Amino acid sequence: MAGSAGRVVRRWYPNVLRRSLQVPALQLHVSKTAMRASQKDFESALSQVKLLKDPGNEVKLKLYALYKQATEGPCNTPKPGVFDLINKAKWDAWNALGSLPKETARQNYVDLVSGLSSSSDSSSQVKPEADRKQPGYETLVVTSEDSITKIMMNRPAKKNAMTTQMYNEIMLALKAASKDDSAITVLTGNGDYYSSGNDLSNFTDIPPEGIEEKAKSGAILLRDFVDCFIDFPKPLIAVVNGPAVGISVTILGLFDTVYASNRATFHTPFSHLGQSPEGCSSYTFPKIMGPAKAAEMLIFGKKLTAAEACAQGLVTEVFPDSTFQKEVWTRLKAYSKLPPNAMRISKQVIRNREKEKLHAINAEESRVLQERWLSDECTNAVMNFLTRKAKL
Numbered sequence: 001m002a003g004s005a006g007r008v009v010r011r012w013y014p015n016v017l018r019r020s021l022q023v024p025a026l027q028l029h030v031s032k033t034a035m036r037a038s039q040k041d042f043e044s045a046l047s048q049v050k051l052l053k054d055p056g057n058e059v060k061l062k063l064y065a066l067y068k069q070a071t072e073g074p075c076n077t078p079k080p081g082v083f084d085l086i087n088k089a090k091w092d093a094w095n096a097l098g099s100l101p102k103e104t105a106r107q108n109y110v111d112l113v114s115g116l117s118s119s120s121d122s123s124s125q126v127k128p129e130a131d132r133k134q135p136g137y138e139t140l141v142v143t144s145e146d147s148i149t150k151i152m153m154n155r156p157a158k159k160n161a162m163t164t165q166m167y168n169e170i171m172l173a174l175k176a177a178s179k180d181d182s183a184i185t186v187l188t189g190n191g192d193y194y195s196s197g198n199d200l201s202n203f204t205d206i207p208p209e210g211i212e213e214k215a216k217s218g219a220i221l222l223r224d225f226v227d228c229f230i231d232f233p234k235p236l237i238a239v240v241n242g243p244a245v246g247i248s249v250t251i252l253g254l255f256d257t258v259y260a261s262n263r264a265t266f267h268t269p270f271s272h273l274g275q276s277p278e279g280c281s282s283y284t285f286p287k288i289m290g291p292a293k294a295a296e297m298l299i300f301g302k303k304l305t306a307a308e309a310c311a312q313g314l315v316t317e318v319f320p321d322s323t324f325q326k327e328v329w330t331r332l333k334a335y336s337k338l339p340p341n342a343m344r345i346s347k348q349v350i351r352n353r354e355k356e357k358l359h360a361i362n363a364e365e366s367r368v369l370q371e372r373w374l375s376d377e378c379t380n381a382v383m384n385f386l387t388r389k390a391k392l
């Protein structure tokens with residue numbers, strides 16, 4: 001654009017327009033003759049505008065006002081009545097341009113459309129997932145897109161078993177998601193499993209201070225981990241892509257919505273493992289499904305199909321595996337466009353009165369488990385798995 005007669009000009013955008021479109025005050029080298037949009041530029045902008053994604057009402061009003069000013073000059077029609085909301089908004093926008101010359105309005109219209117075209121070009125380019133991935137996680141893939149933060153457990157070869165590192169990374173990711181600009185947060189798994197629960201090799205790296213110390217630090221980790229779910233302020237959705245075991249099932253009672261593939265199963269074999277319930281399930285499960293059904297799961301380790309879990313209220317909706325991802329993400333993208341503050345506040349209203357109680361239950365369950373981990377029943381069950389003598 002820099003010609004021999006070029007000079008630096010600041011494109012004219014009203015401040016309010018610049019703010020709402022987030023168009024920087026561009027500094028461009030243009031020739032004197034190029035400063036004014038020709039009738040041809042204006043007509044081409046008029047055609048271009050029809051191809052744009054809906055830019056929202058505020059921008060549409062600005063386009064309308066500039067169009068009227070460019071073609072008819074200052075506002076010359078009577079003010080519509082106060083209840084004629086749409087026509088009044090249009091009139092106000094046009095009238096606000098005062099005596100802006102027609103040529104300037106034409107130029108501003110062309111500039112506005114060109115700004116919109118370039119921003120919609122760049123937003124329509126889909127970045128590969130590797131580029132969207134947040135750095136710093138080894139056991140997760142965390143991405144933010146379409147106002148959704150997705151936390152995906154990423155140890156598919158180990159059925160997304162949860163190592164101490166994964167617990168810590170999930171806590172970090174939840175804390176970051178609670179502060180980022182996403183509207184909703186999703187936990188899901190990569191591969192054929194949602195998660196096989198606690199990685200039983202967590203029981204093997206015993207520190208020199210002994211198993212008691214390990215159990216103590218394990219109980220602190222568990223308590224902190226579950227606290228993050230109790231306190232999470234935004235809508236939290238589980239996308240259960242396959243079988244779920246142990247702690248990956250129990251914390252579902254702390255989610256706001258649980259979508260499951262029809263391949264998913266829900267299994268809490270605590271007695272088989274010499275352990276006891278966590279994730280506040282000793283409270284949430286009886287509340288969700290009634291004490292008898294909760295006891296079958298939490299005491300006798302009954303594995304539920306997705307349909308059964310849905311019938312008992314643990315799962316919100318079940319989808320055929322073949323269309324699971326497509327259907328769920330289409331729905332979540334629509335939900336993520338709802339006003340985020342309203343969603344947060346609704347969640348608070350629904351959940352806040354239970355928070356104190358849930359923290360107390362979490363503390364108690366963690367304390368009981370700390371003792372269970374030292375029992376022979378638990379040691380034998382873990383040894384049987386690790387020496388390949390037993391699986392669930």
Ligand SMILES: CCCCCCCCCCC/C=C/C(=O)SCCNC(=O)CCNC(=O)[C@H](O)C(C)(C)COP(=O)(O)OP(=O)(O)OC[C@H]1O[C@@H](n2cnc3c(N)ncnc32)[C@H](O)[C@@H]1OP(=O)(O)O
Nearest residue numbers: 158159161196197198199200214215218222246247391392
């Ligand atoms: C003092 C202790 C402190 C600990 C601190 C912990 C802090 C918080 C604790 C919270 C309490 C949580 C409790 C629970 O979650 S209880 C549930 C635990 N989960 C299990 O018992 C599942 C065990 N896994 C299995 O039974 C089977 O693997 C499974 C049925 C899930 C799948 O069977 P399949 O035949 O399809 O696949 P593989 O067994 O071949 O699995 C593939 C590889 O993945 C490994 N794997 C799977 N799950 C786990 C697991 N939970 N822990 C460790 N490893 C797991 C499996 O060994 C295979 O590995 P290899 O390929 O290397 O053999």
